[in-house]
Amino acid sequence: MQNQGIGTWVGRRAQRTHDQAAIAFRDQRIGYDELDERILRLADALNTRGVRKGDRVAYLGNNHPSFLEALFATTLLGAIFVPLNTRLAPPEIEFAVNDCGAATLICQDTLLGLARAGTENTSVTQRICIGRADVPGVEDYDEVVASGSARFHDLPVSLDDPALILYTSGTTGYPKGAVLTHGNLTWNTFNALVDYGIGSGERVLLISPMFHVASLGMGALPILLQGGTVVLHEKFEPGAVLQAIEQERVTMLSGVPTTYQLIEEHPDWATTDLSSLRHLTCGGSTMPKRMLEAYEERGLHFSCGYGMTETSPGATAMPPHMSIEKMGSSGVKQFFTDVRIVDEQGGSLPPGDVGEIVVSGPNVITEYWRRPEATAEAIVDGWLHTGDLGYLDEDGYLFVADRLKDMIISGGENIYSAEVENLISDIDGVTGVAVIGIPDERWGEVPWAIVTVRDGVPLDTATVLTHLQDRLARYKQPKNVVVVDELPRTASGKVRKADLRARFGG
Structure with a gap:
């Protein structure tokens, strides 16, 4: 088989897991066999419409099964998936689409107005809409899927080929497209499996949008690789989260401190059965002591981490049993990743000394899309210069002190x-x-x-x-x-x- 990329993951898993639910969304349960067939059909349909290896396919939508279908179908062809933040304004969408040169856009019907406003003066020539079929010049997503053949396109896709372009805000005011390869995402998934102990049969509840790499890279991809179930919520609502944990027997939850705080403050917190939860991951910033203790009282332990889009996104992870003892830390370097603290000349600093955090590993990007100067500035001798300040303690635990970037x-x-x-x-x-x-x-x-x-x-x-x-x-x-x-x-x-x-x- 020529294709080594992430686009093959669902098909490989379907051979082993068959009818096990891959996705739970609203009242839907989509098994691995069904998901694999829809991915193959969509890939064939996109190929018929001219999508080839290296082409960019943009996606504008909230958490929905079609996001994962489009991701795997696009990457199965060796094309590059470009998920767009649904909270962007039209000029911001226009910039990203023109910068990556996407000719195909897949969007949700509720965002069609934003999509059209943001892509009117761009390279987009074909639009596919989820949930609506009566707009001139816009194809219906389900009809596009149905038009394709469920045959496997075994195209040469290597781990070094680009899989995603994710736009990050730039220090100069212009976003940069971080290019994540199939290898970056694969090794990040391995990091998550090892450091979070993710096993088969896990059920992750995604409350953060998958257009952020944290939700995708630390939630959806590791769970699907292991044959678990991804429970999708279109938006975050604390009461709905608590209800889903109890009813879906969720084992894993990923979020930021704000989401965990809102969950804990909800009136149903004290009465909800949380006994199924085994993994709580948190990024964005460190978890306040009060929140750590509130969850610990329910027998729940956090694995806080540090990372960014450019690290796919993991760089460090906290062993859950150390969350109180090492409170304020973002954990130790992930299994296949290295983290150092350096001075202004790039020399390594001893434990306790504050300097810039630099990261290296197979999960770290090697380029920004068509930004050679930005790439050369950020990645020096294989080390990503994060622009963040921090220190490592004697045990190798990272403490983020401040940010060099504004x-x-x-x-x-x-x-x-x-x-x-x-x-x-x-x-x-x-x-x-x-x-x-x-x-x-x-x-x-x-x-x-x-x-x-x-x-x-x-x-x-x-x-x-x-x-x-x-x-x-x-x-x-x-x-x-x-x-x-x-x-x-x-x-x-x-x-x-x-x-x-x-x-x-x-």
Whole structure:
């Protein structure tokens, strides 16, 4: 067999698992045999429509069986799957689609308006819609699947071939496409299996969108490789999560601190049967002590981790039994991954010394899509320079100290301040702007904009939000706008954001 890629995983598993449920969605139960057939049919249909190895297929949708079908069908052909964040504004979608050069777009009917607005002036020539068949120029997804033959396309796909392009916000304000290969995703899956002890028959509840690599790479792919069941929720709702854990006998849950907090605060928390849960993974930021203890009281232990899109996404993982003893840590390096702390010259630092976190391993990307300069800056001698500051203790546990990049993590979503600042700077009368993260009990942190304006120019939060409304995803928009007389700057003119965080962050 020529195809070594992830596109073959469901077919290989179907030979072994047959009618076992691969996906549970609403009232549907989709077995591995059925899922394999739909993937083969979709792959054939896409091939008939001209999709070839190396082509990009964009997907705009929430958690849905079609996401996994499209992912595996696209990669089965050696083409590249490009999932788009459903919270993006049309110009952001337009940038990503034009940057990757996707000619095919698959989207959900509820997002068709956004899809059309975001791809009107792009390379997209064919649109396939899930749930709607009556729009001119748009094909019905189920009809496309039915039109294909359930024959296997054994195309030469290697572990070094690109499988995904995931767009991450850039420090310059322009997103970069992180290219994840079949090998990156395969080795990340191996890391998850080893470090989280994922076995056969697991049932993972995905409450975070799969267009984020954490939900896909640490949840869906490891479970499907092991022949388990992926329970899909289209959106996060704490009560529905608790109900699903009890009714579906969920064994694994992945999320960020905010989601776990909202689950614990729900009225049904105390009465829900959580006895099936064995694995709780958490990323985005460290889990507060109060939340660790609340879950420990229910016999549940967390495996917090550190990673990013560029590491597919795992870099470190916390052994669950150490979550209290090593509280505040993001764990140890994952099994097939290496983590170091380096100084400004790239030299390794001893335990306890703070420096930049760098990561290496077969799960780490080797390039950004058509961004050779960004690639060369980020990946040096095989080590990914994360831009994050941290230290390793004597036992090799990572503690993240701060961020070199001006990135805000709000409810698990990454927000780069430069992207927001560029748009606010376009507002007439604004003479300076700095976007910073302010601590927030629910979301971890939220963006605030600190601005200076010309004399006599009125500016408030409402004005800024009106300007950003159709230009920027809502979660990136500032929750508050503060007008100041001047921004603190270094001798070279750079804004001292640490001073602003100290002043406004309390």
